[in-house]
Amino acid sequence: MSRLWVWLALVLVGFCSAASAHTRSESHTNWTILDRIVRVDVTVPDAEAARLSPDGRRPADGMMLAYLASHVGVRSGADACPQAAPGRTVQAATGYRRAEFVYDCPRADDLRLRFDGFFDRVPSHVDLAQIQFADGTFVEELFTADSREVDLTASRGGRLAGAGLLRFIGMGIMHIFTGVDHMSFLLGLVLISRRLRDLIFVVTGFTIGHSLTLALAVTGLIRPHAEYIDALVALTIALIGVENILVTLRRPNGLALAAGAFLLGMWGLRVLGDGTLPPLLLAGAALFTTCYLMMSGQIHDTGRLRMVVTTVFGLIHGFGFAADLLESRLPKEKLAEILVGFNLGVEMGQLTVVLAITGVVMLARRLHLATPRAITVDLLAAWLVAVGMYWFISRSFAVAA
Amino acid sequence: MTLLPAPSERRSLGLCAVGALAGLVVAGAGLFTAHGTRIAGVPPEDVALVNQVPILMSDFDAQLRATDNVGLDHATPQQKRQILKEMIREELYVQRGIELGAQADVIEVRQALVGAVEAQQAIDANAAQPDEAALHAWYARNRARYAGEGTLELADLIAPSSAQAGAAVAALRAGTPAQGVHSSGKVDDGQEFYFAARLHLGDRLFAVAQGLRAGQLSDPVAMPDGWHILVVRSNQPPVPPAYDQVRDRVLADVRADKVARMQAGADAFLRRRADIQIAPGFE
Amino acid sequence: MVRGGYALGIAAAGLAVAALLAWHHATVARETLILRGDPDTILSDPARRAIALRDGAPVFRNHCAGCHGAAGRGDPHRAVPNLTDGDFLYGAGRVGEIEQIVLHGIRAGDTRGWDLAEMPGFAKPVPYAREPLPSLGPQQVGDLVAYVRRTGPADANARGRILFTNTAGCWDCHGSDGGGDPSIGAPNLNDRIWLRGDGSAAAIVDTIEHGLAGVCPAFARILTPYQARVVAAYAAALHPRNPHR
Numbered sequence: 069m070s071r072l073w074v075w076l077a078l079v080l081v082g083f084c085s086a087a088s089a090h091t092r093s094e095s096h097t098n099w100t101i102l103d104r105i106v107r108v109d110v111t112v113p114d115a116e117a118a119r120l121s122p123d124g125r126r127p128a129d130g131m132m133l134a135y136l137a138s139h140v141g142v143r144s145g146a147d148a149c150p151q152a153a154p155g156r157t158v159q160a161a162t163g164y165r166r167a168e169f170v171y172d173c174p175r176a177d178d179l180r181l182r183f184d185g186f187f188d189r190v191p192s193h194v195d196l197a198q199i200q201f202a203d204g205t206f207v208e209e210l211f212t213a214d215s216r217e218v219d220l221t222a223s224r225g226g227r228l229a230g231a232g233l234l235r236f237i238g239m240g241i242m243h244i245f246t247g248v249d250h251m252s253f254l255l256g257l258v259l260i261s262r263r264l265r266d267l268i269f270v271v272t273g274f275t276i277g278h279s280l281t282l283a284l285a286v287t288g289l290i291r292p293h294a295e296y297i298d299a300l301v302a303l304t305i306a307l308i309g310v311e312n313i314l315v316t317l318r319r320p321n322g323l324a325l326a327a328g329a330f331l332l333g334m335w336g337l338r339v340l341g342d343g344t345l346p347p348l349l350l351a352g353a354a355l356f357t358t359c360y361l362m363m364s365g366q367i368h369d370t371g372r373l374r375m376v377v378t379t380v381f382g383l384i385h386g387f388g389f390a391a392d393l394l395e396s397r398l399p400k401e402k403l404a405e406i407l408v409g410f411n412l413g414v415e416m417g418q419l420t421v422v423l424a425i426t427g428v429v430m431l432a433r434r435l436h437l438a439t440p441r442a443i444t445v446d447l448l449a450a451w452l453v454a455v456g457m458y459w460f461i462s463r464s465f466a467v468a469a
Numbered sequence: 470m471t472l473l474p475a476p477s478e479r480r481s482l483g484l485c486a487v488g489a490l491a492g493l494v495v496a497g498a499g500l501f502t503a504h505g506t507r508i509a510g511v512p513p514e515d516v517a518l519v520n521q522v523p524i525l526m527s528d529f530d531a532q533l534r535a536t537d538n539v540g541l542d543h544a545t546p547q548q549k550r551q552i553l554k555e556m557i558r559e560e561l562y563v564q565r566g567i568e569l570g571a572q573a574d575v576i577e578v579r580q581a582l583v584g585a586v587e588a589q590q591a592i593d594a595n596a597a598q599p600d601e602a603a604l605h606a607w608y609a610r611n612r613a614r615y616a617g618e619g620t621l622e623l624a625d626l627i628a629p630s631s632a633q634a635g636a637a638v639a640a641l642r643a644g645t646p647a648q649g650v651h652s653s654g655k656v657d658d659g660q661e662f663y664f665a666a667r668l669h670l671g672d673r674l675f676a677v678a679q680g681l682r683a684g685q686l687s688d689p690v691a692m693p694d695g696w697h698i699l700v701v702r703s704n705q706p707p708v709p710p711a712y713d714q715v716r717d718r719v720l721a722d723v724r725a726d727k728v729a730r731m732q733a734g735a736d737a738f739l740r741r742r743a744d745i746q747i748a749p750g751f752e
Numbered sequence: 753m754v755r756g757g758y759a760l761g762i763a764a765a766g767l768a769v770a771a772l773l774a775w776h777h778a779t780v781a782r783e784t785l786i787l788r789g790d791p792d793t794i795l796s797d798p799a800r801r802a803i804a805l806r807d808g809a810p811v812f813r814n815h816c817a818g819c820h821g822a823a824g825r826g827d828p829h830r831a832v833p834n835l836t837d838g839d840f841l842y843g844a845g846r847v848g849e850i851e852q853i854v855l856h857g858i859r860a861g862d863t864r865g866w867d868l869a870e871m872p873g874f875a876k877p878v879p880y881a882r883e884p885l886p887s888l889g890p891q892q893v894g895d896l897v898a899y900v901r902r903t904g905p906a907d908a909n910a911r912g913r914i915l916f917t918n919t920a921g922c923w924d925c926h927g928s929d930g931g932g933d934p935s936i937g938a939p940n941l942n943d944r945i946w947l948r949g950d951g952s953a954a955a956i957v958d959t960i961e962h963g964l965a966g967v968c969p970a971f972a973r974i975l976t977p978y979q980a981r982v983v984a985a986y987a988a989a990l991h992p993r994n995p996h997r
Contacts, residue, residue, distance in 0.1 A: 145576045293505030300500075348499025356492030359485040366482055380493065486761065513783035514977035526787050527855060527977060530848055540848065542788035583865070591861025592970050598818050618875045618961065620890045661889040662875050710958075717831040717948065718962060728861070 093190045095309045097211070099181055099199040101220070105152065106142045106179065117165045119189045129157045139185035142171045149173035159210065179220045183211040206402065208235065233409045240413015243392060244421060249301050249459065250385065251421055256452050257353030257378065258425045259445055260315070263304050266371050271422060273375035277382020278291055278389060285390030294391035296345055299463035300353075301388045304381040306456025307357060311364050312449035316442065320365025328358030333441070345464050389414060412426055516553060519560040524553075532556060589733050594728040599720070607726075608712050608719045615715045616707035618662040623678055623702055625670065626650040627695040634689035634696035641686055641700065650698065660703065674699065772977055783978045791847040794985045801985070805965050808986025811979045815971060816987070824990045831948040831966050838991045839945045842937045846990060851984035857970030858937070863968060868936040873963030885921050888960075896920065897956045900930065900941050 095116055098109040114126065121127040127135075133155050142149040152172035159165035173179065188191040195211035209218045244250055249415065257274065261267035285291045302431050310327055314320045331354035338347045360377055365375055393410055478741065501508070507521055515523035530541055537548050571578050608615065628634035628650045637647035655669040667675040677687050678699045687699040711717070786800060794800045813822065819832050826834035833841055842858065843849030856864040872880035874888040888896070892915055898904030899912025916922045916930070925938035932940035939947050948964055949955020971980060 156569065159570060206617050286720070288507065288509045290501065290509070291507040293503055294498050295505075296500060296503060346499040346503040350499070352492045352494070353497055354492070354495025356496060359488035359492060363482055363485045363489065366478060366485075391481050490765065513780060513787045525977060527791075527851055527980065530791060531852055534848060540792045541792075552899060588861045588863055590858070592973070594862045595857070595967055595969050596971075658889060660891050662887070664875070664877050665887060665889060668877065681782060688990055697991060713829055714958065715962075716829060716966070717966065720830065721967065 093186065093193040095186065095193070095195045097183060097195055097197045097216055099197060101179065101199065102202050104173045104176045106149065106173060106181070107419050108142075108169050108171075108181075109142060109158070109168070110136055110140060110167045110185075111160065112136075112165045112167075112185075114165065116186060116190075116193075119186065120443065129323055132165060133157060134207070136167050136185060137169065138186065139183070140169060141182045141184075142173060143180050143182065144173040145174045145178045156221045177221070181209075181218045181220065182216060183202060183218075184216050188214040189368050208239075233405050236406050236409025237413040237416070239393070240389075240410040240415075241417040241420075242413075243389060243410075244414055244417025247392075249305060250388075252455060253301075253308060253381070253385065253420050254418060255425060255433050255448065258422055258429075259448055259452075260308065261375070266374065267422070267426070269371045269375045270378045271418070273378035274382040274385070275415060275418070277379040277384075278386030279382075281386030281415075282393075282411055283407055286393065286410075287403065291390070291394065292387055294394075294430030295463065296349065297384065297387045297391055299345055299460055300349075300384045300461055302355065302456050304384055304456070306460060307361075307452050309449045309452030309456055310379070311361065312445055312452070314361055314365055316445070317365070321362055322364060324358050324361035326442055327361055331357055336371045343386050343464050472510070492648060503545045516558060519557055520564060522560060522564065524556050524560060529553065529556065574577045590732045591728045594725055594731045599727070601721050604716065604719050604723055605712065608725050609720070610708050611665075614722075615718060616709045617709040618661055618664060620660050620703070620705045621678060621701070622660040622704075623656055623666070624700040625653040625674070626698040626700065627653050628689065628698065629695055631689065631691075631696055634698060638686060638689060638698055641698070647698075653694075653697070663707070670699075679704070754862060758909055761960060783827060786981055787978060791851055791984065794847055795989055801989075804982045804985035805989060807979075808982035810983075811975065811983040812986050816983065817953045819968075824987065828946055828949055831964055833947060833966075834945070835987055835990045836992065837961070839940070839943065840934055840991075841939060841947065843934055845988055847981070847984050847988045850987050851981055853968060854975070854984050854987075855970065855972040858968040859965055860967055860970040862972065863969040866937060871959065871964035873961060874920065875965075876959035879963070883921075888915070888920060892920075893957055893960050896960060897953050898921070901951075901953065903953075960991075988997055 096111040100107045137155050149171040153172040155169045158166045183195045191213050198211045199207045258272045335350035349398050516526050516529045517524045533552050601699045633649045637650045640647045680699040689696040824835035826832040837950045856862040858866045879885045895908045895912035896915050898908040930941040
């Protein structure tokens with residue numbers, strides 16, 4: 069009983085930390101270059117746009133347009149390209165603001181794209197630019213406080229040709245390193261494996277799972293709604309945390325039923341109208357969670373079972389990786405490169421993270437700095453559950469997190 | 470070491486496995502059929518998908534037939550491609566219009582949207598067939614409406630003064646021709662329906678005429694243009710028809726009434742669930 | 753033992769998935785065959801005809817038989833067309849045309865419905881909302897009926913003819929020869945098939961006096977596109993003398 073209180077306390081602490089784990093400041097720009105006409109579509113999350121108004125509320129369209137018009141531009145050589153039509157705001161997805169600008173450049177060569185927005189308010193702001201040319205080639209660039217201009221001749225010329233694969237590998241690695249949710253999940257995987265053999269099993273299962281769905285989603289065969297996938301990724305983190313706690317309990321069924329009951333409660337709320345996840349999904353997840361947690365509690369050598377389960381979780385994470393990748397409009401010619409490269413990058417990132425964690429643990433043990441395994445696992449698992457549930461709830465109810 | 474579970478445990482484990490699998494299938498079904506999932510491939514009922522919005526085969530066939538007067542089998546590939554190109558362009562522009570917020574700016578779009586919503590309410594109301602009991606009840610309540618038109622044939626004579634009018638009435642009643650009166654010319658078409666007679670005579674004279682039987686004369690009626698005498702030749706009041714005769718009109722009226730009620734209800738529903746703020750002084 | 757259980761479980765799951773996929777594939781193939789082809793040739797192709805008639809019958813029973821009758825014979829008392837008489841009020845009996853009527857209805861409120869004209873009611877102050885037409889008196893209605901039925905004294909016929917071909921505007925929809933116009937749903941007045949009533953003078957008088965504007969509901973949001981097409985094929989096949997059957 070006292071252990072339960074300890075866990076609850078840890079979970080609460082975890083919530084506090086989760087609340088401060090917030091995404092970095094970023095915006096997206098999509099540039100299309102058609103000879104002398106340059107179109108740019110600027111997408112800004114509500115949180116960023118709110119920085120523009122003095123009282124921190126949602127700025128009016130006119131204010132946002134005026135700000136962006138003066139901070140986004142194109143020049144051809146030394147001449148600034150005039151706007152071909154007034155900038156306009158465009159319908160955006162919930163939580164975002166979108167504006168479009170069109171520039172008519174005097175010459176089609178020596179184009180330089182400029183993005184100046186938000187750096188004066190948030191020095192760490194980044195803008196992810198996707199630039200598409202008339203012949204279909206496609207470049208990704210980053211606007212940061214230190215580099216606010218992109219020279220297209222340099223972009224197109226040598227840096228892309230042949231480096232596509234490397235760029236996508238890099239994207240895959242960065243995706244892992246900057247994705248707190250994926251790293252948390254990997255932490256959960258490491259925690260739950262007592263021996264190296266188990267670790268190999270689970271990581272293999274996870275890899276198979278996410279490679280499959282990454283391929284399915286990138287090729288366009290099936291792409292679920294990104295919001296649902298985000299919520300499910302959070303759920304998998306919470307579940308791996310719960311599983312970690314569960315295997316140490318003497319009577320695991322109670323916790324299994326509690327987890328299932330929680331999801332069933334979400335389903336009930338959804339049926340009453342609150343929430344965004346599909347009701348069938350929540351009901352199915354409740355059933356799956358209860359059953360798999362009960363099985364986890366019963367079977368003690370769970371290497372193969374874990375592999376099956378992490379494959380299933382991997383399926384979800386694969387869709388999550390793809391959703392990120394698909395925010396850029398992928399050029400069809402590069403599909404194979406993208407798939408192979410991004411997946412390789414993800415594998416490499418994963419391996420690095422897993423080895424790093426394992427290395428830290430082994431080092432700590434060697435140096436006699438480690439706390440007993442049980443306490444470490446309790447702490448970390450509780451944190452995983454807290455963070456997972458926080459994200460799951462906030463993403464399910466479409467609260468900006 | 471691998472610990473084999475005992476048989477009873479194995480059974481419960483098996484059940485758990487089945488449960489987990491079932492849960493996965495259900496969850497997968499929920500996820501992949503949800504709104505926003507993109508599945509590659511064009512469903513059989515569509516000819517194309519534009520950002521996941523379908524263009525229906527039936528619309529394509531109808532457009533092909535309307536534009537080129539040819540069925541799908543006999544259309545040339547160029548004709549098909551041209552029609553599809555135009556339909557895709559229309560869909561792209563509609564989506565672009567929504568993106569640009571045309572529903573807020575363009576008057577014709579707003580009018581078309583209002584009409585479309587009203588039409589949809591009508592479609593919903595017309596989808597169900599009212600039952601016989603409802604039709605009978607409506608007929609019983611509104612029998613007068615279906616009574617048809619009575620017919621009236623009369624002469625409308627005007628006398629310049631009250632005295633002459635009185636003399637004319639006396640003469641006509643005695644069977645002799647009247648002097649000093651002339652026909653107003655308004656009811657010279659012969660037998661007409663009640664509504665036409667009402668239009669020609671005006672409400673007051675028509676009320677008088679309606680009460681007279683065939684062959685009867687009215688007393689002189691004072692009107693701004695003289696003293697009117699109405700001579701009724703025939704007067705057939707409306708006959709309420711049997712239900713079977715007017716069933717189709719009853720059906721049409723019941724449907725129209727249902728549409729009006731549903732539209733009023735939808736109106737009230739929209740107002741209630743909207744957050745409407747009105748400036749002070751204009752409530 | 754456990755390993756064998758795993759293998760069995762995986763095999764069972766695989767079999768179930770394969771069966772599901774096969775069923776899905778068959779459904780998609782059947783729908784593609786019916787929906788992607790020319791609707792007007794469904795009935796002349798034995799394979800498609802069989803599928804369409806088999807799948808269209810339950811749809812007809814559930815949605816159309818309520819008005820048109822189980823055998824599609826309609827009901828002249830209620831001005832419901834007979835679908836088996838080989839005479840077409842709208843169009844020429846092509847499956848594509850019937851499909852459009854099923855989807856968008858007639859005077860059902862759908863903007864794409866076949867709502868080009870109604871029968872005006874001449875015993876009303878405003879007989880027709882779409883264009884100005886004169887109201888008629890009882891004798892004029894009688895003359896029209898005489899002309900339409902080709903009975904009655906010659907002078908009534910003559911007056912009726914003037915009304916038909918000129919004053920009352922009947923020629924505009926029904927044609928100067930009274931042959932009707934299937935593109936707007938104006939019936940042929942020269943045959944023995946009557947949409948409403950039995951062709952007696954009283955019935956025609958009633959129709960001319962009060963007008964006629966029947967409603968066929970729009971099923972675009974109630975039926976799937978596949979169901980709409982197969983029920984259209986089924987209805988087209990009900991006409992024994994349909995040139996397109």
